[in-house]
Amino acid sequence: MGDxxxxxxxxxxxxxxxxxxxxxxxxxxxxxxxxxxxxLFGILIGTLIAAVRVMPKYKRLPxxxxxxxxxxxxxxxxxxxxxxxxxxxxxxxPILGIKVSSVQVSVLVFSLNSGAYISEMMRAGIQSVDPGxxxxxxxxxxxxxxxxxxxxxxxxxKNILPxxxxxxxxxxxxxxxxxxxxxxxxxxxxxxxxxxxYEFMVPYIVMALIYIVLVVIITILIKLMEHYFAKSDRRK
Amino acid sequence: xxxxxxxAATEEVILKVEGLKKDFGDKHVLNGIxxxxxxxxxxxxxxxxxxxxxxxxxxxxxxEDPTAGHIMFDGEDLADMSVDINLHRQNMGMVxxxxxxxxxxxxxxxxxxxxxxxxxxxxRRLREKSGYSSVAEIKxxxxxxxxxxxxxxxxxxxxxxYPSTLSGGQKQRVAIVRALAMKPKVxxxxxxxxxxxxEMVGExxxxxxxxxxxxxxxxxxxxxxxxxxxxxxxxxFIDEGVILESAAPAEFFGNPKHPRLKDFLxxxx
Numbered sequence: 001m002g003d004x005x006x007x008x009x010x011x012x013x014x015x016x017x018x019x020x021x022x023x024x025x026x027x028x029x030x031x032x033x034x035x036x037x038x039x040l041f042g043i044l045i046g047t048l049i050a051a052v053r054v055m056p057k058y059k060r061l062p063x064x065x066x067x068x069x070x071x072x073x074x075x076x077x078x079x080x081x082x083x084x085x086x087x088x089x090x091x092x093x094p095i096l097g098i099k100v101s102s103v104q105v106s107v108l109v110f111s112l113n114s115g116a117y118i119s120e121m122m123r124a125g126i127q128s129v130d131p132g133x134x135x136x137x138x139x140x141x142x143x144x145x146x147x148x149x150x151x152x153x154x155x156x157x158k159n160i161l162p163x164x165x166x167x168x169x170x171x172x173x174x175x176x177x178x179x180x181x182x183x184x185x186x187x188x189x190x191x192x193x194x195x196x197x198y199e200f201m202v203p204y205i206v207m208a209l210i211y212i213v214l215v216v217i218i219t220i221l222i223k224l225m226e227h228y229f230a231k232s233d234r235r236k
Numbered sequence: 237x238x239x240x241x242x243x244a245a246t247e248e249v250i251l252k253v254e255g256l257k258k259d260f261g262d263k264h265v266l267n268g269i270x271x272x273x274x275x276x277x278x279x280x281x282x283x284x285x286x287x288x289x290x291x292x293x294x295x296x297x298x299x300e301d302p303t304a305g306h307i308m309f310d311g312e313d314l315a316d317m318s319v320d321i322n323l324h325r326q327n328m329g330m331v332x333x334x335x336x337x338x339x340x341x342x343x344x345x346x347x348x349x350x351x352x353x354x355x356x357x358x359x360r361r362l363r364e365k366s367g368y369s370s371v372a373e374i375k376x377x378x379x380x381x382x383x384x385x386x387x388x389x390x391x392x393x394x395x396x397x398y399p400s401t402l403s404g405g406q407k408q409r410v411a412i413v414r415a416l417a418m419k420p421k422v423x424x425x426x427x428x429x430x431x432x433x434x435e436m437v438g439e440x441x442x443x444x445x446x447x448x449x450x451x452x453x454x455x456x457x458x459x460x461x462x463x464x465x466x467x468x469x470x471x472x473f474i475d476e477g478v479i480l481e482s483a484a485p486a487e488f489f490g491n492p493k494h495p496r497l498k499d500f501l502x503x504x505x
Contacts, residue, residue, distance in 0.1 A: 135299060136336035136411075140350035140418055141326030150349065154340045232340050232398040 004201075011193065011202035020193040027189030028210070030103055034178060034185070035171040038110025042171075043164070045111060046118025049073065050156075051148055053119070054126050069119070076116035082177045084109050089181040102183035106175070114171055121163050125156030158229040165222035169215050186210060248275040250421055250453055251296070256305035256315075258291055258477075265291045267477035268305070273422070273455065278448050280464035280485075281457045283474040284500060289457045292474060293424050296455065297321075297328045310421075326354055329415030329423040333431050335407040337399035343410055344395040347382040347417045348375070354418075378417075385413040389443060405436030409443050416447065423447070425456040461505060465489050473497045 014020045049069045055062040076084065089105045100108075129152050137147030157164070176187040190207040194200035251273040258266040265288045273279060283289045294300045296307060298314055298321050307314040314324055338346050355374035358366040368374050386392045389409045399407055408428055415423050428444065429437045441463050448454055448467050458464060464471050464485060471488040473481040473496075480494045489505075492498050 130334075130336070130339075132332060132334055132336035133338060136330075136332065136338065138322075139297060139299065139325060139330035139332075140414070141322045141324075142350060142353060143322050146353060150353075151338050151340065158340070233400060 007199050007202050010197050010199050011206070014193050014197040018196070020189070020196075023184065023189040023192055024186070024210075027184055027186040030106075030178070030183055031172065031175045031185045031214075033103065034106045034110050034175045034183070035168065037107045038114050038171050039164075039168050041107075041111030042114030042118045042167070043122075045115025046120075046122045047153060049115065049119035050122035050126055051145070051153075053123050055144070073116045073119055076113050081109065081113055081174055082180055084113060085177065085181050102178065102181045105181055106178040106183050110171060110175075114167060117167060118164070121160045121167070122153075122156060125160035126152055128159050129155045158232075161222060161226050161229065165218065168218055168222075172214055172218065173211060249273070250275045250277075250309070252306075252308040253296070254306045254308070256292070256295055256307065257303045258288075258295055258300060259303045265477050266295065266302075269474075269477070269479055271472070271479065271482070273453060275421070275453055276451050277453050277455075277470060278468045279455045279470045279472060280468040281455065281472045281474060282459070282461070282464060282500075283472075287475045288477040289474045290426055291477075293426050293455060293457050296424055297325050297330055299330070326350070326418050327421045329418060329420035331408070331411050331415055331423060331425045331428050333427040335399075335404070335411045335431070337402075337407055337411055337414070339399055342396050342398055343391065343402070344379070344382050344386065346399065346410060347385060347414045348378040350414075351378040351381070351417050382413075382417060385417060386410075389413055403436060404432045405439045408432065408436075408440045412440070412443055412447065416452075422453045422455065425454060425458070427457050427459065429458065429460060459504070461489070461501075473500065475500075 015024070049072070052062065052065045052069050055066070057063050057066065079087075085106065088109050089102065093100060093105065126148075133151050133155065134144075134147055137151045138144070142150070175185050178185050179188045179191075186207055190203040194203040197203075249272055251271075253269055253271045253273075256266055256269040257264070269292055271279075281289045281292065291300060295302045296314075298307075301317070302315045305315055309324055310327060312319045312324065314321065337343075338349065341349060352375055355366070355368065355378065356371055359368050359371060359374060368377075383392060383395065386395055389412075391406060391410065394402065394406065394410075399410070402410065412423075412428070425444070429440050432440060437460070441460065444454070444456070444463075445467055456464075456468070465488075466485075468485050470482060471485050472479050473488070473492075473494065475496050481488065481492065481497045488497075489501065492501055
């Protein structure tokens with residue numbers, strides 16, 4: 001193992017002395033920004049789409065919206081995230097003449113992408129809530145959207161919390177593709193250390209460990225949230 | 237008891253249903269129902285299962301959209317899709333067979349939710365003209381009224397628990413005061429005791445009796461013949477989507493005319 005301790009020393013040298021940790025800091029920050037914002041906007045988009053999809057459809061507007069949502073979900077689930085990133089960064093935004101940083105593009109694409117997946121989770125969640133809840137809300141004179149917001153969606157989110165956790169974990173890990181558009185995430189940072197020190201073994205091990213630690217922390221947070229939501233539950 | 241009823245019911249028409257029809261696909265569930273409800277009326281609706289009595293009730297507040305006919309309430313036709321049904325539902329409470337309390341809200345939040353929400357909406361639209369000076373005042377008033385309602389049903393100590401911890405009878409009593417909190421003109425009851433354990437039926441019926449005695453207009457789909465006979469001032473028998481008989485309870489149970497009703501009563505009494 002003498003070899004390994006040499007490699008470790010070499011890594012530490014590049015990590016601390018040559019200030020590799022600063023790049024790792026930026027990478028970690030970007031990874032978290034992209035994943036967290038992607039999740040939050042994704043929940044927002046997904047909830048809106050799911051609400052449209054469960055709307056009663058005897059009027060024209062909900063039908064048009066529904067068609068649009070099917071197209072949206074179809075596109076974002078039908079193409080890989082990398083392709084979406086490249087399309088947005090190198091095709092769509094230049095055509096529209098919008099100048100944004102690669103991190104901003106990544107946040108946008110991650111939001112839209114996770115929105116498509118979360119919409120299907122949320123639809124299942126909404127459909128798992130007893131229809132009597134919606135009826136009771138409408139019967140006291142609340143509108144469809146007010147009942148959705150105050151009664152149905154909170155219960156739906158509670159039901160799909162474990163799957164939402166899955167989505168968040170997937171997002172964290174998928175941030176490793178944003179280097180395709182030049183955003184510096186964790187992978188870019190450790191790759192930089194590796195290529196400068198001509199030694200990739202330790203940087204990649206440390207990178208993997210950081211991802212694992214992130215995921216463990218998220219898992220704990222989700223458990224805490226589930227516990228919080230369980231307060232209205234019989235199964236305490 | 238019969239004197240009370242005479243006092244309670246008035247000549248003021250509050251709800252007028254004409255030619256109400258409802259189809260589910262090519263299945264005709266309601267085949268033309270006409271009924272006039274006066275303020276203070278307690279109307280019990282009975283009939284065999286699948287007769288359309290629940291559908292009839294659910295059409296009244298457009299939980300099911302009527303296929304044809306008119307439902308005149310507050311000077312508007314609720315069957316007309318262009319009326320603001322949410323506004324009218326605030327004046328037409330509903331109590332469900334399965335209670336349908338909001339699971340993610342505490343008992344007191346269940347009762348306050350609609351009054352606070354509609355109060356806020358009115359305040360945003362009308363500002364001071366709504367009769368409130370602030371949102372906090374709306375909440376405070378709703379809370380006070382909700383607490384009074386809970387005290388009335390003896391559940392004030394349950395104000396801050398979630399519905400999942402209540403018994404069926406308690407849930408249904410909370411559901412009834414939730415409807416009362418909106419101060420509706422009519423309350424529709426859809427088999428309010430059918431999902432209850434037998435020993436809890438009494439407490440719910442007692443509360444309904446109490447509400448009836450205050451002069452509330454009530455339309456009740458029920459299988460409780462004793463309750464219908466005692467509390468109602470009119471009983472309807474619905475079968476195959478039409479009203480076959482409509483009479484005061486003494487006449488209805490003592491001297492039924494329609495052969496289907498005679499047959500039905502001989503089975504259930």
